Amino acid sequence: MLLIPKLLARAVFMALSLVSVLVDSTVPARAASTTEKTYGFVVSSLFTAINDTKYMEECPEGLTQSNDELWLKGMTPEQREKATNGGQTDHVLRRFAAALRGPNGEDVCWNPEVIKDPPMRTVQGKVSYGINLDGTSDGKATPKTCAHEKFIGLDGTPAVDNQLFRILGCTRGWRAEGGIESRAQAERLDISQGIILVEISGVKDLRNDDNVRVTFYRPVDKLLKDGTGQVLPYVSYQIDTTRYGDSTRGRIVDGVLTTDPIDVRLPFYGNLVISDLYIRGMLLKVDLAPDASSAKGIMAGYSDREVWWDYIRKIGMTWLGRHSCPALYEASRRLADGYPDPATGECTAISSAYKIEMVPAFVIHPSVTSAKAP
Amino acid sequence: MKAIRTCFIGAVLCLTAFALGGCGPGEPETHGSPPTIRRLTESQYRNIIRDIFGSSIKVIARFDTPEREYGLVSIGAGKADVAPSALERYDNLARSIAAQVIEEKRRDSFVSCRPQSVNMPDEACAKQFLGSVGRLLYRHPLSEDELQAEVNVANTVATSRSDFYAGLEFALSGMLVTPTFLFNAEAAEPDPQRPGMERLTAYSKATRLSFLLWNSAPDDALLNAAEKGELHTRAGISRQVDRMLASPAIETGVRSFFEDMLGLDAVEKLAKDTIIYPAFSASVATDIKEQTLRTLIDLLVFRNEDYRNIFTSRHTFMSRQLAMINRVPIETEKKWVPFEFAESDPRAGVQTQLSFLQLHSHPGKSSPTLRGKAIREILLCQPVPPPPADVNFDTFNDPIVAKTARERLTAHRANPSCAGCHKVMDPIGLTLENFDGLGQFRTAEGGAPIDASGELDGIEFVGGAALGKALHDNPATISCLVTRLYSYGVGHIPTRRDRAFITYLQERFAAEGYRVPALLRQIAQSDAFFAVSKPSRKPLEELKSAANSAHEQEQGL
Structure with a gap:
């Protein structure tokens, strides 16, 4: 007979727990009401959008000079002989010495202005990923932008902006064969850092809807992946309520979601550096599969130069990126085209585009109970 | 007429048994089957080690693929043997478990006595530890001879290694590979209330109950009840079944x-x-x-x-x-x-x-x-x-x-x-x-x-x-569960002679609103659950004679 009260108590407890789950959890990608639905996605792939063609037509001068090349060129033959043990020390092993080529041995990624390298080779091509962010057809200066050259979009769209491509497109580490971007992507999936959740709510029609809300979160749960490392769909991710959560309006036309511009801070991780993507005037343009089983497109906007540079200097890795920090820093200042500093007129942000792919996910908003938990 | 006579005799036997504290009201008589010998299943092995030594003892081993008969591993276990390679794995596992139990940080939790010297044998302390642990592992108290043999092993090793605890460890690992531990061999004895018939010993009853309800070995209280003879009375069994059903271990039993x-x-x-x-x-x-x-x-x-x-x-x-x-x-x-x-x-x-x-x-x-x-x-x-x-x-x-x-x-x-x-x-x-x-x-x-x-x-x-x-809504789901659960408990495939009891169980199950704890109670408190018949084995001499005749025929003699 002792069993019965115990069972009853347990049953009541279970029932209450169940109610808690049902009431407190937002249920994205399921019916939020009879007319509006919420769709959740997790970004499974994020790359700086580089239009690197098969024959490198965009880089007629070739790839940019690496830190190692410039370091070697800055030495006399005798110094080179000594520094490389007669050429026996390869570029990976000598990377630490090569980084410290400031006049007083400073790390030139942390102190990119202590020396002046030749200007880096930048993109000369005309075609790029991107969106017309400044609204101009010629890239002339506006109150919110500095003068710059325009690109033609891959689909022929005129006057798209992507100065980040212009800066990085001829640098090996950011191209398809390079290691900076692919390594960052692999690391994000490996350790579930820098992952972005996208929640599209208020959707009445996934093919055409003139008013939806798009919110960006960071998950606190690890990614679930298959045996080949691909992100699995329909996994539940609880959001980080302490950071992120920027939100904007958007519209869906023939299955293409385009958001209104928003200053957004997104989680980012790569090459062992925890960082943020701080993109001003960011807008998302993605193709949604008719059954919401995938989404793919670009995220474009003005990447804050200081936040971006903080990531670049922290990763160092000039041996992998084959870049020169001083030259890259100089180019980023010279080619930045957005948000001029009112005092100096120098632009503080770089028009950019990121290729993203997303798989469906459940974006879980923590329950009242769990939010109160210590 | 023969059927009526059988029923009448059965009813009389049943009534008599009930009066003596046996067969339950309305329960049809069952003849039982011979006592079973079943190898411990993997889950039983793990549960026993956990229940005796605690969950901090890691049981890291690969067990043989279980044999399934009549849809149940618990019946297939009656046909399972121990291949030499499996014995080797059991031995390695036994050594690993014994080493964990006797290691310095844990030993005081299990060895309640202290040896006079840790460098020498201590017969009294070894006897106390091996006797108490052995009772739980073997599901019955060790006989004097059994216990002395284990103590002698412990003493010999303690002397050669100058380490009392090494002796305990060796003896314990030996106990974990004995057939007494690895096999659940039920024992029967003459039933004093039914002359000419047999019944399970109290310890075998305790083990049946424990494996049905907890899928583990009997605990101290159940063994005590067996020792006092309480499991030969309806009240004694009821008390234990109530206690076991109220225990959290019932989860383990039902899961298993x-x-x-x-x-x-x-x-x-x-x-x-x-x-x-x-x-x-x-x-x-x-x-x-x-x-x-x-x-x-x-x-x-x-x-x-x-x-x-x-x-x-x-x-x-x-x-x-x-x-x-x-x-x-x-x-x-x-x-x-x-x-x-x-x-x-x-x-x-x-x-x-x-x-x-x-x-x-x-x-x-x-x-x-x-x-x-x-x-x-x-x-x-x-x-x-x-x-x-x-x-x-x-x-x-x-x-x-x-x-x-x-x-x-x-x-x-x-x-x-x-x-x-x-x-x-x-x-x-x-x-x-x-x-x-x-x-x-x-x-x-x-x-x-x-x-x-x-x-x-x-x-x-x-x-x-x-x-x-x-x-x-399909009645077969009910008869299926009842038959499987009963077979799982008694360890044999039900025969035609079990049919009446299974029908009775189904009726009781329906009357209780198809509640599984009630069905478990019904089975565990039934006479059928403990019923055994004599093994249908021929006397040894008869078998030897038959073997000789066959050999002679083969030789053309």
Whole structure:
């Protein structure tokens, strides 16, 4: 007979727990009401959008000079002989010495202005990923932008902006064969850092809807992946309520979601550096599969130069990126085209585009109970 | 007339036995079967070690694949032997367990006495430890000779190693590989209340009870009750059954039974083609078993619901991985969260849970036939004959002939030698076709819409949830559970002579609202559960003589 009260108590407890789950959890990608639905996605792939063609037509001068090349060129033959043990020390092993080529041995990624390298080779091509962010057809200066050259979009769209491509497109580490971007992507999936959740709510029609809300979160749960490392769909991710959560309006036309511009801070991780993507005037343009089983497109906007540079200097890795920090820093200042500093007129942000792919996910908003938990 | 006479004699015996504290009111007489010898199953081994030494003792070993007979490992265990390679693994495991128990940080928890010197044998202390641990391991007190033999081993090793605890460790590891521990050998004795007949000894009764209700060895209280003879009285058994049903260990017992009945141990070897089902992994396989067992324990033990609800209930528990395959959102703070499928969801009942759907599918596709067979054999206890050896699967495997499983099976059933069996399996399994080989919901296969209509014993319906309703209402599910649970407890396949008792159990089960704890109580308190008959073995001399005659015939003498 002792069993019965115990069972009853347990049953009541279970029932209450169940109610808690049902009431407190937002249920994205399921019916939020009879007319509006919420769709959740997790970004499974994020790359700086580089239009690197098969024959490198965009880089007629070739790839940019690496830190190692410039370091070697800055030495006399005798110094080179000594520094490389007669050429026996390869570029990976000598990377630490090569980084410290400031006049007083400073790390030139942390102190990119202590020396002046030749200007880096930048993109000369005309075609790029991107969106017309400044609204101009010629890239002339506006109150919110500095003068710059325009690109033609891959689909022929005129006057798209992507100065980040212009800066990085001829640098090996950011191209398809390079290691900076692919390594960052692999690391994000490996350790579930820098992952972005996208929640599209208020959707009445996934093919055409003139008013939806798009919110960006960071998950606190690890990614679930298959045996080949691909992100699995329909996994539940609880959001980080302490950071992120920027939100904007958007519209869906023939299955293409385009958001209104928003200053957004997104989680980012790569090459062992925890960082943020701080993109001003960011807008998302993605193709949604008719059954919401995938989404793919670009995220474009003005990447804050200081936040971006903080990531670049922290990763160092000039041996992998084959870049020169001083030259890259100089180019980023010279080619930045957005948000001029009112005092100096120098632009503080770089028009950019990121290729993203997303798989469906459940974006879980923590329950009242769990939010109160210590 | 003969039947009436048998019944009359049975009734008289039963009444007499009841008056003497035996057979329960209304319980038909059973003859029992000979005492069994069953090798401990993996779960029993693990439970015993955990219950005696605590969960901090790691049992890291690969056990032999269990033999399943009559749908149950617990009966197959009666035929299991120990191969030399398995003995080696048991020995390694025994050494590992003994080393953990006797290691310095733990030994004081288990060895209550202190030796006079840690460098020398101490007979009194060794006797105390080995006697108390041995009683729990062997499920009965050690005889003087048994105990002295173990103490001698401990003393010899302690002397040669100048280490008292090394002696204990060696003796304990030896006890863990004895047949007395590894096999549950039931013992019978003359029944003083029924001259000429036998009964299980009190310790064997304790062990039957304990393995049925806890799937572990008897605890100290149960052994004490056996020692005092309480298990030979109805009141004594009732007291112990009440205590055991109220114990949290009943969860373990019920889990073990359903793991056995539903064949959930098969998840250990479950494989899926991860190109087709990338979401599958070894941890998914672990989770699907845990989900089903959690669901059943919650429903049948904590909620004490009608057993038939396992086929219709939408309550379950969900991990992140399973939620992903089920395409439902869950909170992620805990590994397992209670979950209820919506009324509109196609999932309801164990037959739509991932464990059932994945275990009874092919590695790369669903299988209405395997699923239908499993429903028949596991949930309805209706064996289906094996397929003929010369089946031609060419038509079945041709994707051009048919896109959906229904179309493929229709073509396959054109072969008359296949049609007979398939018609008892496929119409059931086809109703689960909205779930692929991983259990993911789908509405089409190969671009063609899925028709999930089918029938069970003349009842027509569409979909897995409706199949649950049909199973709920099918009387065979009840007789199946009752028969399996009784067989699981007594360790033998029920015979014609058990039929009356099983019918009686079914009636009692119905009267109790199909509550599993009540059924367990009914079985555990019945005389049938403890009934034994004499082994039908011939006297040794007779066997020897028969063997000699056969040998002589072979030699042409």
